[in-house]
Amino acid sequence: MTIDKKTFTALQEMAGADFVVELVHAFLEEAPVMLASLTSSLAEGDAEKFRRTAHSLKSNSNTFGAHELAAIAKDLELSGLEKVRARPDPLGAVRSEYQRVAVALKELAA
């Protein structure tokens, strides 16, 4: 499941549905910046920035119940830049999962 409905509903109940719409917009703005930052830090070999960005992405994903995206981000964070770089298409999984999450979130926050 792309978005865990229980987590998302709990978020709405806690913070208010209107506010969650605002929050989703913030995430949809920030996440592409984070993905770009993962790409650039990987290219530049900036391990600290890579780890920090993966960390933020993980944390935000958990907020919305995007647990699969969170798991991928957590793996990037804990594996570290060197290990990730050695993989074929190192950021493929995180990019495609984000696309799914973005679509699902837009629907939920419509």
Place this chain on the structure above:
Amino acid sequence: MNDAARRQARLLVVDDNKVNRLLLTRGLEQQGHKVASAENGRIGLEMLRKEDFDLVLLDMEMPEMDGFQVLGELVKDTKLRDLPVIVTSSLEGVENVVRCIELGAEDFLTKPVNPILLKARVGASLEKKRLRDMQKELVRRFATSEVAQDLAQSGFALGGRHVECSVMFSDIRGFTKMVESQPPDETIELLNTYYTLMFDAISGRGGVVNQMVGDGLMAIFGAPLPIPDPAGSAVAAAREMIEMVDLLNFDREAAGKASIRIGIGIATGDVVAGYTGTHQRATYTCVGDTVNLAARLETHTKEAQRPILVDAATRAGLPADAAVEPLGDVQLKGKAAPVQVFALVLKP
């Protein structure tokens, strides 16, 4: 306790991630707090140094200045080191939690933050802060800010250490007679006004009033915290005290009341300063020859008919052309040998 009845708390959320920042801010606002936010540690620290906050929620992983660095800076800052910090982080690993706690963080919440836990932890931290503030306020009221700061910095320990400082004694001439001739509440009012004026003059020059007995007070310049020019500061304060009393008299005479006169004695030198008493009840004080000499000089002002008398060491701490008149060697009560006494010449 009634939440609404309490003053609204001011909280600062420091997090580089916009979603986290919005979310935490929202959650805390829903709990009735006033919330500001900062997007990294550097900005957060600047805000903390400029404005008053009751609690900080601090993310660890941030660009420019991370949470560990912020905690390190807060510990070094005497004004901020008691400010409670709750770390909000999704950092993995117990060692990071331990590191935060060791750096002085009050609590650690894992992100995403559970709202019920958040409420409980924030409530507990604010309550602790409130109690600490109350204690500090009590210390401030019954000690001086310098003593409070010294206590906060060095902790409490009975015992003294040698310090160089200037000691001042001051009292109201003919006070006993005045007390007998006027109603008690008028005396209390006079004392309160008098002390307010004297405290202003003394603390304005870096001095610390550490004893008040009836109409007399003892002040120390240069302890517990050193000041650059103890003798000069004490003398400047003394001159101001005389000016204050002149102003007070102006009012009193206008109201048809008797004017008052004060005498001030100042001595400079080595004293033993520290906390005396018991662990249950102690006071910050100074003892030694310098203290006795200052008290004797103050007593001697009556006989010498001069409002401010100082010893040779205090005179030596003043500029060569200071308005001071040597009165020669004087045999003071309680002193084996005569001592050099100087009178401050006051502007007419």
